[in-house]
Amino acid sequence: MKKPDRKNSMPDVAGYYGGYGGRFVPETLMRALRELEQGYRRTVRQASFREEIGYYLRHYVGRPTPLYFAASMTADLGGARVYLKREDLAHTGAHKINNTIAQVLLAQKLGKRRIIAETGAGQHGVATATAAALFGLPCEVYMGDLDVKRQALNVDRMRLLGARVISVSSGSMTLKDAMNEAIRDWVTNVATTHYVIGSVAGPHPYPMIVRDFQSVIGREAMRQIRGLEHRLPDVLIACIGGGSNSMGLFTPFLRHDDIALIGVEAGGLGIESGKHGASLTAGDKGVLHGAMTRVLMDTDGQIVIPHSISAGLDYPGVGPELSHLKDTGRLKVYTVKDDDALSATAYLSKTEGIIPALESAHAVAFALRYVPGLRKGSVVIINISGRGDKDMDIIREHMAFENERGHDESH
Numbered sequence: 025m026k027k028p029d030r031k032n033s034m035p036d037v038a039g040y041y042g043g044y045g046g047r048f049v050p051e052t053l054m055r056a057l058r059e060l061e062q063g064y065r066r067t068v069r070q071a072s073f074r075e076e077i078g079y080y081l082r083h084y085v086g087r088p089t090p091l092y093f094a095a096s097m098t099a100d101l102g103g104a105r106v107y108l109k110r111e112d113l114a115h116t117g118a119h120k121i122n123n124t125i126a127q128v129l130l131a132q133k134l135g136k137r138r139i140i141a142e143t144g145a146g147q148h149g150v151a152t153a154t155a156a157a158l159f160g161l162p163c164e165v166y167m168g169d170l171d172v173k174r175q176a177l178n179v180d181r182m183r184l185l186g187a188r189v190i191s192v193s194s195g196s197m198t199l200k201d202a203m204n205e206a207i208r209d210w211v212t213n214v215a216t217t218h219y220v221i222g223s224v225a226g227p228h229p230y231p232m233i234v235r236d237f238q239s240v241i242g243r244e245a246m247r248q249i250r251g252l253e254h255r256l257p258d259v260l261i262a263c264i265g266g267g268s269n270s271m272g273l274f275t276p277f278l279r280h281d282d283i284a285l286i287g288v289e290a291g292g293l294g295i296e297s298g299k300h301g302a303s304l305t306a307g308d309k310g311v312l313h314g315a316m317t318r319v320l321m322d323t324d325g326q327i328v329i330p331h332s333i334s335a336g337l338d339y340p341g342v343g344p345e346l347s348h349l350k351d352t353g354r355l356k357v358y359t360v361k362d363d364d365a366l367s368a369t370a371y372l373s374k375t376e377g378i379i380p381a382l383e384s385a386h387a388v389a390f391a392l393r394y395v396p397g398l399r400k401g402s403v404v405i406i407n408i409s410g411r412g413d414k415d416m417d418i419i420r421e422h423m424a425f426e427n428e429r430g431h432d433e434s435h
């Protein structure tokens with residue numbers, strides 16, 4: 025297996041991570057992407073910009089988020105020391121805000137006065153609308169018609185935050201159609217508008233920018249674990265939708281070859297069922313959202329609508345850097361099914377008093393089967409990417425079903 029070349033900083037000049045990445049966009053956007061890349065590289069070098077981001081992450085988002093030693097889980101799982109990185113405690117309840125605040129600040133530095141985004145489940149839309157409200161910029165969010173109906177709470181949140189939600193009724197009326205509309209808007213309004221992409225996906229330079237902005241998770245975790253354990257961890261575990269919370273945690277640890285990096289994808293109803301969101305496990309090489317990556321497609325090369333109980337893992341592609349890291353063997357990828365994610369949600373709630381997002385529960389579920397096999401005293405960090413309040417309707421449905429089957433354990 026080829027080792028990743030970590031002497032060259034990724035991506036290369038054309039925005040490739042090995043064979044993945046690049047820019048597969050209309051000609052009119054090539055210039056905009058090059059300008060964004062140059063503008064980003066110039067701006068991020070300025071100490072004042074980094075300090076400004078740091079100010080809002082600390083005083084508005086509530087960073088650093090705790091790295092919590094999960095004593096009960098540690099005892100229950102046989103002695104490997106389990107830590108939880110608490111992104112669920114960030115403002116708006118997940119890690120997405122780290123990226124949207126930084127991107128909206130960047131947009132301002134680049135002279136863009138209007139913000140657009142696309143959203144599937146609405147979490148990225150809410151995080152973008154929050155950042156736009158904070159800095160007083162107009163914000164429009166594209167969302168598939170079907171998602172607008174399914175995710176009414178997040179639509180209301182966005183509107184309350186002052187954003188305009190534009191319902192997209194073309195195609196499958198879901199995320200990929202919203203992505204197309206957002207790109208169309210950007211092509212038309214590129215002089216005044218910044219397009220906030222919500223994960224380490226999309227055309228170069230987005231995967232790099234979002235990774236850099238989310239790496240605050242890993243930088244904090246590294247400092248925190250050194251303080252608590254006086255050494256680096258053995259294993260990092262994170263769920264993978266587009267890949268931003270995982271790359272955020274992994275990036276500062278990448279060069280330490282002996283630290284295992286584990287990504288957990290949505291197994292949905294099982295890989296063999298075809299109803300899942302496991303682009304790295306079961307996808308093929310193809311273009312999605314302007315980048316070459318691993319994509320869920322049918323035999324005709326058409327994008328397959330993914331399935332996961334967690335809306336945030338319901339994405340038919342994955343960030344190009346993760347595709348590369350998997351191919352080189354640096355990243356190990358596993359899947360967790362819907363039911364196991366639900367059980368892990370109940371487990372973490374009862375064991376540690378923390379209700380995780382269903383996305384994060386995939387990482388927890390994998391830990392439940394993996395950690396008991398580790399040596400006593402090993403150090404494991406699980407990224408709790410978000411909190412579970414948003415998922416209570418789904419969780420409640422499942423609990424009712426369990427109760428009917430006579431598994432009610434409440435007294």
Ligand SMILES: *Cc1c(COP(=O)(O)O)cnc(C)c1O
Binds near residue numbers: 384
């Ligand atoms: C959106 C989301 C994810 C998945 O996105 P990534 O880019 O893979 O991090 C995971 N967890 C939560 C809580 C989310 O909101």
